[in-house]
Amino acid sequence: MQLEGIHKSFGDTPVLNGVSLSVRQGEFVTLLGSSGCGKTTTLRVIAGLESPDSGRVLLSGEDVTRQEPNRRDVNTVFQNYALFPHMSVGANVGYSLKLRKVPKADIQRQVREMLGLVQLEGFEKRMPAGLSGGQKQRVAIARALICKPRLLLLDEPLGALDLQLRRQMQQELKRLQKKLGITFLYITHDQEEALNMSDRIAVMRDGRFQQVGAPSEVYDSPRTSFVARFVGAANIVYGTVEAVEGDLVRFTSTDGSGAFLSRGHSFAPGRPVTLAVRGEQSQALKQAGRAQPGLAGVVKEKSFAGGMLRIAVELPSGGTFVCSRQGIDSDLAPGDRVKIVWDPAHACPVDMD
Amino acid sequence: MGKPKRKTAGAGALAALPLYVFALVFVLGPLIYMVALSFMTRAEAWGVVPEATLKNYADIFQPVYLETFWESIKLAVVSTLLVIAIGYPFGYFMAKLTAKWKKRTMLLLMIPFWTSSLIRLYGWIIIFRAGGVFDSCLMALHITEEPLKMLYTYPAVVVGMAYALAPFMIFAVYSSAEKLDFSLVEAARDLGATPWQAFRTVSFKLTLPGLLSGVVLTFVPSMGLFFIADILGGNKVVLVGNLIQEQLMKAHNWPFAAALSVALLALTTLILFLYRKLSGASDLEGLV
Structure with a gap:
């Protein structure tokens, strides 16, 4: 996945000022920054939910800047989970397969597999309203992963969870990512989380990347005083x-x-x-x-x-x-x-x- | 904690007492009176004699009256469909407006309610009468060459019904579309849904309760709005409401009018029952 000079303004407010990033297949990259720095907008541009004023989004070398979100081989885990409240857990997880007209028996089998992967065996018939925050989070991850996208975008997926659960989910996400070999682009404002999970961290401020590098690099050799203060x-x-x-x-x-x-x-x-x-x-x-x-x-x-x-x-x-x-x-x-x-x-x- | 709770419950019941009295005097009382009346016999000249009979109900099954019921249901269905076609998109998109425009639109919807519905219906007469606004416009645009003479036709009644009832549908749909979380639509798009698929599987499903209650708010009254059929339909369109009014005011056959009313009430109760069933089922929709 590559971003080339993405600019985006909402009205008169510039949100992204030339964001460029390239992510290798299978890499875990974190966008780290405080709220309002443009990290969610970057994610929405990649998902196709927002179109940039200028710049290009490339997926496996293919320019997808003007492609509809449903045509992109990218899935998102939303900050508020965005589970469909009128569908059971099984229907939520199997949603994208159903759209692709996969036979019913296959959907059921794959949903069962995915729920097993996120440790929610037997939850198919439950409704989202009856789940805890951590369980909702797992359903959202299973739903986004079931089509095996090339790239998974995660928008502060653990933000609403308590500290203990967050630590546990960090490890689980890392395990999932290694197991499936899917590229993760992860958003957080928590530097500890970023240092813990990422192959690389992109520290963002005012719609620009301040520094992109391995956690040790960002921690030991910050390029700017902002990065030095924000990370550690x-x-x-x-x-x-x-x-x-x-x-x-x-x-x-x-x-x-x-x-x-x-x-x-x-x-x-x-x-x-x-x-x-x-x-x-x-x-x-x-x-x-x-x-x-x-x-x-x-x-x-x-x-x-x-x-x-x-x-x-x-x-x-x-x-x-x-x-x-x-x-x-x-x-x-x-x-x-x-x-x-x-x-x-x-x-x-x-x-x- | 038990004591104050019981106290508030008692106070609540006391506060609700006027409501019960009101319901008893103005709803339940007349209802019992009406049902009782429907089993009585019509007097020779005026009023009723207390002689129990089922004749009034048997009379409903005469073909001419059955046909009136059938016509009423058909008109209600057609009006409701038109109201859905206008009201659903209106309410849905109204929920997506900015707060400022929501308020303005709401106001525009409310203003007509400050005028008597009868006066507003007479407005439609001016629009629909031969050579009226409607005809002049169509002829000026060369869509038709001759006046259509819409007044006192079936379509005029349907338009009048839709006009009177559309706001209820709009508000019902609006209130459920307002609660719709747009990130769910984005999630659907992200998972591979086209805009239409996302609407069908998410937005529509989640606004269905609003649509259903809008249908009830439209369908049930449209069976009884006799004055619309009267004013815009002349005597060409006779609904159950017209029939009841005629039996009561002109034929002075109170027991029969009461029996017709009970039948209409039974019909609308059936619709409400179906609605309960349907909206209950919609909660279980979307299983794999």
């Missing part, structure tokens, strides 16, 4: 380049000084630079010499969540830097003066272009 909530540090020593670049800021690796970019002294530094890859030190490089600040608060201790440090410039570490123990207390330090390899220069 990195700290953003602004400074001025002081000295370049081979790969190592030293910088200063109003809060102190530090170093990072150039990662193939060229730097010159005096140039402003923006860095992304992960909380778990930095440390707040209580005993630090005046001469030691690092950002100086005062501990504002400590909190414990998800097995990590988060230490928020207030910087003289007014910003807040959050360090995190494993375990609940810490010798730090609010009010302590600290210095924040990190391994230069873990500071990533962002917003370079």
Whole structure:
């Protein structure tokens, strides 16, 4: 599947500003972004429910931009499930086969198979109104997969489920995708979900892709400060380049000084630079010499969540830097003066272009 | 929690009391009176004598009256079909308008109700009479060369019925089409349905309850709207309603008029019963 320079506006509001993406057969790609960034519109353009103002949609090399949704070998799992309330679970799942005039016995057999695949054996006669959220979700997935589309679009399919069920469904979806070898294009605003499930993540903002890459790439080497903040909530540090020593670049800021690796970019002294530094890859030190490089600040608060201790440090410039570490123990207390330090390899220069 | 609940239930029953009294006095009472009347004997000159008889019901089965019933049903069917043809698409697309246009359309539909239906019917006379608006328009457009003289014809009565009853169909369809979730249509399209298939299997099925209640709201009254047949049909179209009115007001045969009314009531009850059956069945539609 390929998108080539898709533009789309609703009235005067541009929603997609030149979206291009290419997805390989069998790949699991996630569109990650906050609400209103254009990810659902991108999906609707691919499904054919919305036609782009310009740009092309290609499926297996064939231009389908102007093709009706029912002619496209693409199925969608809608955000609100969109199960037909007047049909039983069996009729919902078998709907597309019935349209294709598949013999009744075949439909029944395939529906049974699909329901088995999503672990809803024997649910054929039930009505959607009597199902739980998780069950509805499974029916919607079975209904979209029964025709074995080349591409399955999933619009925040787990958004309405509670955390535990969501984790379970994440694994199940991944298992289904591997088993059937169908390309998944998945939408979510949950970065953890995206990092968990995807082969590649496309981070979206204001109708544009900010970065497309493997989860580790997006996490470790964010290209923009937005990606750094959105995926894994990195700290953003602004400074001025002081000295370049081979790969190592030293910088200063109003809060102190530090170093990072150039990662193939060229730097010159005096140039402003923006860095992304992960909380778990930095440390707040209580005993630090005046001469030691690092950002100086005062501990504002400590909190414990998800097995990590988060230490928020207030910087003289007014910003807040959050360090995190494993375990609940810490010798730090609010009010302590600290210095924040990190391994230069873990500071990533962002917003370079 | 039991106590306050019982209290509210008691208060609710008390509040509903006027409704029961109203129903008793104005619905059940007259109904019993009518049924009782239908078993009595007509007096020589005026009124009734309390002599039990089945003659009034036997009289209904005279061919001339049976034919009137048959004609009424036929007219009701034709009118209802016309009302469906106008009202279903109207109500369906009205539900898709923006909130602003919904309000305006609703207002346009309501305005005629502020005028007496009798006066509005006289409007149709002006339109339909020989050389009236309808004829002039057709002749000006060279669709016909001669006046059609629509007034006092069967089609005029059908149009009058459809005009009077279409709003009920429109509102019934509108209220169920408003609840229709458009993402279901998109889901159907996504799963391979053409626009027509998506309409047939999803939109239509889900607005069917509205259509059915619209049919009941149209069919049942159209059996009894005698004044439309009177005003637009002259005396060429005689419906059960006209017959009852004639027996009551002109022939002064109250028992027979009552028997006819009971028969009409039985017929419409049967239709309502069928509707219950049908709409109950529609819930189970769409099984593989």
